[in-house]
Amino acid sequence: MYLKQLQLEQFRNLTAAQFEPGRYLTILHGQNGQGKTNLLEAVYMLGSGRAFRTAKVPDLIQHGSKSAAVAGRIESAGVENRLLLLLDGNSRRISIDAKTVYRAAELHGKLAVVIFTPDDTAMIKLGPETRRRYLDRSLYAGNAGFLQDYHNYYRTLKQRNALLKSNQQQELTLWTEQLAAAGIRLMQHRSRYLTELQHLLQHQYAQLAGNNESVALQYKPDVAATTAAELLDTMQAHQEQDLRYKTTNRGPHRDDLLFLINERPLKGFGSQGQQRSFVLALKLAELDHLQQTFGEEPVLLLDDIASELDRQRISNLVTYLRQRQVQVVITTTDVTPFQELLHNDSRLYRVEGGNLTYEGNGIS
Ligand SMILES: Nc1ncnc2c1ncn2[C@@H]1O[C@H](COP(=O)(O)OP(=O)(O)O)[C@@H](O)[C@H]1O
């Protein structure tokens, strides 16, 4: 899967931008605040229908404009498609080859995208909600069916919480049963996905860090249940407490995941370098997982990677990705660390004030 061409209108500070990435390596360079990350965000959106930084459509539309457009030509399985995303007020419209589609899930398998940004490392230290969001988003990228189970659980949870608030106890039993049934499906998705990712992670970490430290990714469910009945037991046992606090205290909406290095929490025991390598390895494990799911390499976006990795690591990574024939887009304030990695078929763009200037393959 790869992006051939991208056209943006009024997307954040990119007023009218045309972007044609190379098949393998593309570098976007420019000072801070010029629109490099915005461009990556547009690519990510084209692939998934959603943004990675914010869920609010109005934030993506250029200040002072009413709408924005992200249009792209992509190729997957040897077939070319035209994807179009129109953002208007609060709404989002997607079309594939000029035909409107009504579910973002239809974008699945067209342009799978993995993004690594400096913000990702923060997920190690932030609360469980950030990690849950990461987990669900990453799971959804390779499994369109997950979304329905996800929404089903959270819709039911909202209903049950509303009942708790209004003190309508007679209906509660029914909703608790439905919540447990939906909850166990959500938990099974998460558990299965993390087991698959865990195997890929260890391999990627060893390759990145160049040592044999052990790393692990562990599902930490709020309720250790394997069946709907077990989950229901715990939920029912907390009904009194739920009524008192007017909210559902136990269930997968409180799940977490644990990052471990040498069997200890990465949060307290990992150095800065280990934490960065861990998160990048996690992203590469996602890349592997999507490759296995779709039978094709996804696109990899590396935001400000020079602030995260030293020159040798970047060089190893870029060489490895080229061997795999992954399309890579890198943003940086300084091209120097990437100069020796450019090939004839690489493409270099300068980003300044929301404008893109093509600068050839960057080989002088
Ligand atoms: N909706 C928007 N309309 C106009 N400008 C925006 C919008 N959202 C963000 N920006 C601007 O985009 C710039 C940041 O772009 P970004 O891609 O993060 O820069 P960088 O090149 O450092 O990655 C900021 O100047 C910010 O004000």
Ligand SMILES: [Mg+2]
């Ligand atoms: Mg940026």
